Amino acid sequence: MTVPRAEADAADRRSLHERIAADLRDRILSGDLAPGAALPSTARLKERFDASNATIQKALQLLKDEQLVVGRPGAAVTAREHRQRTVRPAAFMAPATAGDPYRWLTENERNGLRGRVTLLEVAERVPPSDVAEALGLEASGTALLRHQLLTIDDEPAELVSSYYPMEIVSGTAMTERRKIPGGTPTFLAGLGYPPRLAVDRVSARIPTQEQHRALRLPGGLPVLRTLRVVFSDDDRPIEATVMVKAGHLYELQYEFAAG
The missing domain is CATH 1.10.10.10 (Winged helix-like DNA-binding domain superfamily/Winged helix DNA-binding domain)
Known part of the structure; x- marks a missing residue:
């Protein structure tokens, strides 16, 4: 037609x-x-x-x-056999077993993929407004930023900016520019803040210059932006993470119980 x-x-x-x-x-x-x-x-x-x-x-x-x-x-x-991958966020939430790698790495390995985490920055920063609100920070309040690039089979997959309340992580290995064995969920659980609930807000956006460059995006395609807020006991927010991935390469799968 x-x-x-x-x-x-x-x-x-x-x-x-x-x-x-x-x-x-x-x-x-x-x-x-x-x-x-x-x-x-x-x-x-x-x-x-x-x-x-x-x-x-x-x-x-x-x-x-x-x-x-x-x-x-x-x-x-x-x-072509396109590269769109289905991501199941619930698979990465639980802390890794002692001695095991970060769950994102093991989940990719289980699917025959080679994942890698590159730590780009660790610093105390004033977070974006939606992150600050999620963490309950006061105006101009700071949080610890751990900024990372995730790659799968040597191709950029996701740009991740995770923020943590300073009163929780100050003086710990989280503030050092090095990877955390088992990932941050395992480390936070060891500090007495086990992740209990995660709330995702997903939106499609036009990529920023940094996102376009880091993810090697073609043309003007949108990205998927997920703001994930992780809560521990007593509904205390312990982490707010902004995750950005190419919109044409990924879909997110969430599973809900009926009733």
């Missing part, structure tokens, strides 16, 4: 090649175009979207930059 140009322009301000890429991207990520399946021919796409050959090629180039399709001159453009 051909999409009338005037009707599409009235409803969507994006460039035509961005709109075409968005439609094809959705079919790939939803599984309608399985890995190895040929995309509609250039002729069919030109007819459907009332677009020029150059516009179709620009749309396909966006998908190639995102590593969602592959194509060579003279051959059909096909969907």
Whole structure:
């Protein structure tokens, strides 16, 4: 079915090649175009979207930059085995068993993936307003920031900024620029603050310059931003973490009991 140009322009301000890429991207990520399946021919796409050959090629180039399709001159453009991963946040919450690595690492290893955590910064900082509110900080109050980049199979996966109340972590190994054996949930539990409840707020945002660069994002695709607040006994907030990942590469899966 051909999409009338005037009707599409009235409803969507994006460039035509961005709109075409968005439609094809959705079919790939939803599984309608399985890995190895040929995309509609250039002729069919030109007819459907009332677009020029150059516009179709620009749309396909966006998908190639995102590593969602592959194509060579003279051959059909096909969907790649895309890298969208399902993340189950509940799998990483519990403290690791004594002597075991951080659960994020072991969960990836269980799925045949090689995870790595690179510590970028450890410092006392005034956190963003939503983080400060979550931790119950007063105006201009500070918290300990542990800023990390997570990679999977040497590709950037997530940019993580975790904040902790200074009255809990001051004078501990958390303030040192080194990794925490077993991860921070295990360390906090050892301090007498076991994680009991986590509340996630997930939003889609346009990436900042740092996020775009660190995650090596193609084009102007959005990121998924999760603000996770972790509570210990007596509903005390012990951690507020901002996690940012590429929106086209990840989906989040939450499980809820009925009733």
